[in-house]
């Protein structure tokens with residue numbers, strides 16, 4: 001009988017428990033939000049929500065602690081890896097991750113990130129590369145592309161004067177303590193799915209105690225690039241991908257088996 | 259030159275350029291970023307050096323190096339960035355190379371916020387780095403003063419081979435006001451580096467810039483030399499702005515924006531029949547302690563207004579202590595706002611009236627009591 | 639004589655620029671003036687306001703608690719500044735975007751459909767200039783001509799072609815205010 005058929009609505013999506021139910025302050029079209037969601041999903045799927053501690057950077061993600069439902073600390077500019085080291089050394093059973101922008105990680109915090117990798121610190125680092133300083137209004141970052149105009153390189157980045165952009169995944173892959181260093185992108189669904197897998201692996205590396213794990217995510221900054229959101233995604237594909245090839249730069253022994 | 263409507267941060271940048279700054283190193287931070295961005299545009303146009311450093315720590319050390327060449331050099335930042343520079347400042351002070359630092363203060367401590375504050379008084383005026391060093395500290399209250407004091411900062415830095423700091427809060431950095439820029443400094447005069455500078459030992463004995471004196475007696479003697487110079491500056495370089503102090507028996511003291519706001523309150527107090535006056539220190543080191551001591555003879559009370567929890571107020575207390583009539587100490591009260599809030603004139607007026615009602619020439623009892631050394635429970 | 643005023647709206651409505659026009663005009667008239675913007679870390683979507691103080695004497699505080707005049711370009715700005723206005727102050731309300739009327743009876747309120755008028759002039763971004771025209775006429779702080787001269791003198795070269803439209807916007811706003819308060 002028809003009346004007996006109860007149609008259970010199939011739930012196809014719920015907000016991850018590790019992601020707070022709140023508005024974010026990110027600009028329209030910025031992919032920080034996507035990165036947040038992926039990290040939260042991974043934390044949920046691995047069942048880590050109640051034993052994870054995040055460390056927020058200084059940058060647009062400074063308020064990340066408002067958006068994740070996990071314990072969180074807020075570091076000084078660039079020092080998140082050192083702070084995370086302190087947390088992890090005292091609480092080795094906690095999953096500790098930092099979430100950092102390119103100014104934070106690759107400029108002022110290059111010393112800290114290099115040394116956590118050199119020590120093989122058991123940490124997961126989510127590195128959001130948007131080729132610019134977002135929060136302070138669009139100045140040049142160490143990852144700004146050659147010729148890219150920013151508020152502090154008004155005629156375009158002059159590589160004669162400022163050198164070439166840093167490729168952090170490659171650079172950190174060169175250090176012996178690094179177990180996992182990969183680059184992914186957030187400019188389309190396929191790449192977003194691949195990024196999620198990598199984030200998952202980076203947390204599993206920490207769970208298995210294999211050492212330092214970094215996922216670099218190419219991310220958009222429509223506001224400071226001066227582009228509408230869709231064009232900004234296209235800009236990642238056309239401009240950033242050639243300089244920042246996606247790929248796995250270090251996958252240490254034992255990581256494949258995870 | 260006619261007046262132009264200038265933003266504090268940009269006015270300082272252009273004033274520095276006209277003072278002959280040859281190299282600028284900095285790192286983005288609000289609310290001083292317009293200064294860095296202005297330099298990014300203007301310095302290359304003039305064939306001078308602009309470099310965005312990887313951190314404030316690097317920036318101050320780039321300044322240190324560039325200053326060793328005897329050229330005019332500078333950096334700018336805001337409170338958290340200046341905290342990061344403290345190590346470098348101590349080294350530069352000890353090496354006796356001149357340079358200019360601009361600190362556009364924001365709310366703190368910690369990351370705080372980007373709103374205007376004056377919480378860096380202690381770390382700048384007293385020295386936030388190690389050792390007994392001083393920096394010349396100039397505190398503008400208007401955009402015109404920011405321009406004029408930037409030029410003065412370079413001149414004094416060169417004259418005394420010291421760090422000169424232009425110390426202002428975020429609201430002055432962001433404010434626009436008509437101001438007149440000075441002409442470009444005489445390039446020829448700036449062209450010859452001083453004898454101590456590192457320029458390559460061509461046809462002369464080598465020069466060395468260092469901050470190390472391994473033998474304690476040498477280090478002490480060097481320190482005495484520094485102290486003698488600071489004492490000379492304290493005698494000769496004090497500057498302050500006064501308003502209606504001639505017959506005042508209530509003196510408001512505040513620097514920068516707080517001093518400026520206080521001036522409005524003093525005006526209002528006068529309109530209400532109070533004999534109020536304002537002393538606004540322009541040099542924070544050297545501090546106008548002499549002038550405050552003089553005013554203590556005529557004043558029954560001082561009100562110190564700051565955008566912090568009370569940092570300069572200690573210096574006012576020291577300056578007026580025992581300086582009142584009959585060797586007494588006039589009342590010293592404090593009114594401050596923190597967190598990036600600028601006090602408004604009506605608040606200052608309220609504090610001034612409260613002072614007027616109570617202040618006489620009575621010795622101030624110490625409000626602080628100490629815990630005994632052997633403990634007792636300490637509340638957490 | 640000192641006049642202090644606040645101009646407030648969404649980021650992008652030109653509140654800060656409107657204040658700058660007045661600051662330039664005051665400077666060119668030989669007056670003392672200060673202009674202070676709000677500034678915030680969020681790149682988009684916030685509110686923006688500025689405080690302008692114009693005086694024939696040296697200006698102490700560049701900030702005010704109870705402004706003598708204000709332009710509110712959106713509803714949140716009206717909600718915020720209406721209670722703060724000094725009694726007898728001039729409040730210019732952008733009625734194109736603000737559905738409610740100010741409640742205070744001790745203010746001189748000028749309602750200007752600034753967006754609609756600007757659109758009639760072919761450019762909605764002139765809404766701020768329309769409002770400035772209304773404020774100047776209502777508050778009597780500067781003359782419309784002085785503001786017009788300031789626009790001519792200080793509009794960036796690449797915007798000079800917008801000068802006639804700016805003048806029109808200014809005059810429309812001023813005429814409306816004059817009529818409203820007549």
Ligand SMILES: Cc1ncc(C[n+]2csc(CCOP(=O)(O)OP(=O)(O)O)c2C)c(N)n1
Pocket residue numbers: 058059060061077100101102103104105128130132133134135136141285286287288314338339342
């Ligand atoms: C010591 C110090 N210097 C400078 C700043 C100012 N500051 C805040 S965020 C930031 C850059 C952030 O850029 P990025 O790390 O690329 O992150 P995004 O904002 O693009 O996400 C800077 C320079 C600060 N807070 N502390």
